[in-house]
Amino acid sequence: MAAGDSSGVEVRLNLPNKGRALFASRDHAEGESLFEETPIVSAQFLWNKLYKYAACDHCLRSLETAQGMCRRLTNNPSLELPHPECCPVDDSAYVSCPHCQKVYCSATCRDRAWSQYHMTLCRRASVSDDDHPLAKLEEAWRNIHYPPETCSIMLIARMIATVKQAKDPSSALAAFSQFCHTTVNEEEEIAHKLLGETFQSHLELLRSLVTGALYEEQLQQWFTPEGFKSLFALIGTNGQGIGTSSLSVWVKGCDLLTLGDEERESLDTLIDRVYDDLDKACGQFLNCEGSGLYSLQSACNHSCDANAEVTFPHNDFTLCVKALRAIKQGEEVCICYLSECDVERSRHSRQKILK
Template structure:
């Protein structure tokens, strides 16, 4: 998940200005001279070590060779089909399933069960029987799509003896539920790293102010063309992080301090010995929404109702979503204006 484009390349793309030149290019951490490609399919890697690690762990199975750009290849069709069915592809990526299966197929034939056992440690329930909640990716309206994805996986040669149980209808549903429930969005940006490194420069005060102003203008130009989304986005499975429960008043948060796939859990307050570490499964915007809105998201994506202290304190709130509340307020305004 290291960014492959330099900060300057990212800025030129995000601003639409092909002539843009960033000051202090040494603050960019991307080392293009280390980049390499798979000799068979030309997929790019940040280094030879990364390419070799991928080849040994999963890429032998997933390498498309000369078919990399063939839209009709089953793996490409699988990824494209997923993007057209579910959102957001970057935080619940069907290709995680392909990589999991490929990793198992590439382990020594005598001991594939060790890796399978590790994946089985993730929560992969498709329904919460007690609460009668079904994962939103697995509702009846998605039954045909799930079956199509399973068929495409078979066509791509992913269904081998070691993982046949995952390619039954219920087995594949459990895989989709696993990535839907545990998949962690990963965002990396060479621009963000460049900005941070620029902030750490020891510069004269006037030069520092000029640089800060230039960075502010840069973000304004990016926002005009591309909005505030500047990350390269992916998804991953993290066994330890997935054991952290949710709270709408979390005492910790997920961070990616090295701008790659390395995840850290950072305390937001002093955590006492024996106190449970809780993170938020919701983004900052969703956390500010009504209790009913938060519960709706958590039920659809994670199959539970939250009983944290914040939710308990809001038990008397009306059971309407934030959107419904806004619609009611707009109706009241319209009536008063009328």
């Protein structure tokens, strides 16, 4: 299910104190893309979706224009962004599931979602949405896990549905078994906050709702208390955040425009003002956000002095790992799990955040 050229890297297994790790199989120059890949499975965060961050229900591509997004978030319907040609959003290609009306950026995404997991998860009109088992599951999740989200119960639902719909379920299971999913690490620190003692009743409620909605005999190990914990541990250890934004695409497009000095200064001032207004209105919550499981990226270990970084260059869930500096053949490829601000903290603080 992963896509893209991975010939420049290789995964090594059973390494002392590391487990899996990713290594360069040839030299890479600074700024070069090491590989791109799409996730085995991904899902938009439920609070993000509830607050009307419009994203393709499969690839998470932002479905709003940059101007539309800014108008919504700043509650300023008269806001005008110049150079609309720098925002290539085309709603004429959007399609919906004919049964539940979930929106996709293209017929390709709709068809891929249906064939991989959506046939199982589709809420057909014959069932009242509020009474649907998956609607009850989503509501329970929102009551348990307030923003900012770090994963989604629907990621687990899509994992289950992907195996149920697979032509070869054993191969689909094997794709998930490649990920590290211990419920505790070497220092007995939990891999996801919902695995802590405080949340045991919440976890049991979620397990009960998932079982009622999606139980599958061939996946019975995932529906036991320990098996269900292992799914959260798998996501907590391997899940990669995904962010898409039409505004970001528009800004990058504006940066490429050939403009005179005065016009450039005026445009840059406008962009700064727009971001200031957005910061006051919604803080860090600018993007369509979700989480996904990536085969190659999940093998990248952390370093506070990383030689590579994760980007999303196509405004969808396609992940790119890019070299921050020259990487030699045989060198381990490491990314930083921390934000730019957190990297500047003390070693003790960084270790605490990483745990």
